[in-house]
Amino acid sequence: MQPTSDSTTDTRHIWHPYSPLPGPRPNLPVAAADGVYLTLDDGRVLIDAMSSWWAAAHGHRHPDLVAAAHRQLDILPHVMFGGLTHTPAVELTRRLLALTADAFGPGAPDAVFYSDSGSVAVEVAVKAALQAQRAAGHPERTRLLTWRSGYHGDTFGAMSVCDPDGGMHALWTGTLADQLFAPAPPVRGSSDREIADYLQVFDSLIDGTVAAVIIEPVVQGAGGMRFHDHALVAGVRRICDAHGVLLIADEIATGFGRTGDLLTTAAAGVTPDILCVGKALTGGMMTLAATLTTRAVADAVSSPAGGGALMHGPTFMANPLACAVAAASLDLVAAGYWRETVPRIATELERGLTPLAGRDAVADVRVLGAVGVVDLHRPLDDAAMTAATDAAVATGVWLRPFGRLIYVMPPFISTTGEVATICAGVRAAVDAADRAEVHA
Structure with a gap:
C-alpha cells in the first residue's frame, strides 16, 4: 500500500468539526503559531482572527504560559x-x-x-x-x-x-x-x-x-x-x-x-x-x-x-x-492589560466593519468588546463559504464563517495594524461571499 500524503490522510480519515467524512475540502495545515499569527506548512502567515475559537485570548504561545507548562511538565x-x-x-x-x-x-x-x-x-x-x-x-x-x-x-x-x-x-x-x-x-x-x-x-x-x-x-x-x-x-x-x-x-x-x-x-x-x-x-x-x-x-x-x-x-x-x-x-x-486593549480593539473593529452595513448583502454589523460580527441576509452555501474563507486567507487573515455570519474575535494582544488587517479580511470575505451568491 502506497503511503498517502498528509492532506489525503486528513481528508479521508480525520473528522473535523461539523464536517462529513471525507471532508468537503482540504483543511489548511498549520506548522506553528506565535502571538496572533499562524504559520502554514507552505510558509504563508495568517492572523488568527478567531483566537482559535475564543481560547487564545493572550495570543499563541504567550511566554508566561509556555514557561508554566515547561515547569509543570518536568514535575x-x-x-x-x-x-x-x-x-x-x-x-x-x-x-x-x-x-x-x-x-x-x-x-x-x-x-x-x-x-x-x-x-x-x-x-x-x-x-x-x-x-x-x-x-x-x-x-x-x-x-x-x-x-x-x-x-x-x-x-x-x-x-x-x-x-x-x-x-x-x-x-x-x-x-x-x-x-x-x-x-x-x-x-x-x-x-x-x-x-x-x-x-x-x-x-x-x-x-x-x-x-x-x-x-x-x-x-x-x-x-x-x-x-x-x-x-x-x-x-x-x-x-x-x-x-x-x-x-x-x-x-x-x-x-x-x-x-x-x-x-x-x-x-x-x-x-x-x-x-x-x-x-x-x-x-x-x-x-x-x-x-x-x-x-x-x-x-x-x-x-x-x-x-x-x-x-x-x-x-x-x-x-x-x-x-x-x-x-x-x-x-x-x-x-488587567486587556482593560485597555479590548476597548481599543472594539473601537477599531467598529471603524473597520461598520461601513459594511451599507452593503446589500449585509443585514447587520455589531461589535462588543473584542467581538465583531457581520450578519448577512442569507446563509452562506458551500461555495460562498469557501469563497469567503479563501478571500480572507488571501489578505492574511484566518476566520471561520458559519451560517449567515462572518465574525472575528481577535486576541487581546492584537495591535492597531493587525486589527486593520483583520477588518480588511472581513471586507474581502463579504465581497467574495456576495459574488459567489450572485453567480450561484
Missing part, C-alpha cells in the same frame, strides 16, 4: 484527582476564587469542579442544579428554561438547551431531554418597554418542573452571535429568585475579558448560582473548564438529600499541567 503532568490533590489545582482555585470574589463580592461562587471541556462544564452544572433541587425537596423539578439562539455545547445535556430549531442539533429532536425555550432575547439597545415585555413572557414560562435557567449572558455565541443588554440578565436573576429556581451562567465564551468585562454577569450586577468558564481559562494552551457554584448549592448537592456528592468524575479532572497553565493565564487576566 507532574498528570495524576488522577480521585482521592489525591496537587498544588496546581489549589493555586488555580485560589486565583479563580480571588477573581470571583472581586467580581461578585459577598456570596460569590466559591466551590469549583474542574472538567476537560466547556460542554462537560455545562453537564456538571445541570447535574448540580438538579441535585440541589432534590435537596430542597423538589425532585419534580427536572427541566431547564433557556432562551432561543443559544449554544451550550455538543454533549447531550448541553445540546438539549441549545436552540432546538435554528441551532446545530435539530437532528436530535426527540432524543434529547425536553427543555423549555423562551423566544430569543431582544437585541442590545432595546427599549425598557421591550425588555420588560420580554421578561414578562420569560417569567410566564416557569412552571413547577423548572429546576434552573441557563443562559449565555450578554453575548450568545455559536447560536447566532447575538448581543443583548445587561438589564435582561438582571431581570432573569430576579425571575429566578421569585420562583426559587437556580441561575446557570454559561460564560465559557464571554469570561475573562472578551466583552470588555471580566465576567458579564458581574457587570450586570448579578451573581449566578452556578457559573461555567473555559476557553480562555488556559489562554488556549490546552483544554480545561470549570463549573463554580455558590456555597449554598455546594452544601445542597453534598447533603444526603442532594445525593451526597456531585456525581461526575472526568479522568483528566484538574489535570496538573492544564491547571498550572490556567493559573498563569489568570495572572495575565488579573494584571
Whole structure:
C-alpha cells in the first residue's frame, strides 16, 4: 500500500468539526503559531482572527504560559484527582476564587469542579442544579428554561438547551431531554418597554418542573452571535429568585475579558448560582473548564438529600499541567492589560466593519468588546463559504464563517495594524461571499 500524503490522510480519515467524512475540502495545515499569527506548512502567515475559537485570548504561545507548562511538565503532568490533590489545582482555585470574589463580592461562587471541556462544564452544572433541587425537596423539578439562539455545547445535556430549531442539533429532536425555550432575547439597545415585555413572557414560562435557567449572558455565541443588554440578565436573576429556581451562567465564551468585562454577569450586577468558564481559562494552551457554584448549592448537592456528592468524575479532572497553565493565564487576566486593549480593539473593529452595513448583502454589523460580527441576509452555501474563507486567507487573515455570519474575535494582544488587517479580511470575505451568491 502506497503511503498517502498528509492532506489525503486528513481528508479521508480525520473528522473535523461539523464536517462529513471525507471532508468537503482540504483543511489548511498549520506548522506553528506565535502571538496572533499562524504559520502554514507552505510558509504563508495568517492572523488568527478567531483566537482559535475564543481560547487564545493572550495570543499563541504567550511566554508566561509556555514557561508554566515547561515547569509543570518536568514535575507532574498528570495524576488522577480521585482521592489525591496537587498544588496546581489549589493555586488555580485560589486565583479563580480571588477573581470571583472581586467580581461578585459577598456570596460569590466559591466551590469549583474542574472538567476537560466547556460542554462537560455545562453537564456538571445541570447535574448540580438538579441535585440541589432534590435537596430542597423538589425532585419534580427536572427541566431547564433557556432562551432561543443559544449554544451550550455538543454533549447531550448541553445540546438539549441549545436552540432546538435554528441551532446545530435539530437532528436530535426527540432524543434529547425536553427543555423549555423562551423566544430569543431582544437585541442590545432595546427599549425598557421591550425588555420588560420580554421578561414578562420569560417569567410566564416557569412552571413547577423548572429546576434552573441557563443562559449565555450578554453575548450568545455559536447560536447566532447575538448581543443583548445587561438589564435582561438582571431581570432573569430576579425571575429566578421569585420562583426559587437556580441561575446557570454559561460564560465559557464571554469570561475573562472578551466583552470588555471580566465576567458579564458581574457587570450586570448579578451573581449566578452556578457559573461555567473555559476557553480562555488556559489562554488556549490546552483544554480545561470549570463549573463554580455558590456555597449554598455546594452544601445542597453534598447533603444526603442532594445525593451526597456531585456525581461526575472526568479522568483528566484538574489535570496538573492544564491547571498550572490556567493559573498563569489568570495572572495575565488579573494584571488587567486587556482593560485597555479590548476597548481599543472594539473601537477599531467598529471603524473597520461598520461601513459594511451599507452593503446589500449585509443585514447587520455589531461589535462588543473584542467581538465583531457581520450578519448577512442569507446563509452562506458551500461555495460562498469557501469563497469567503479563501478571500480572507488571501489578505492574511484566518476566520471561520458559519451560517449567515462572518465574525472575528481577535486576541487581546492584537495591535492597531493587525486589527486593520483583520477588518480588511472581513471586507474581502463579504465581497467574495456576495459574488459567489450572485453567480450561484
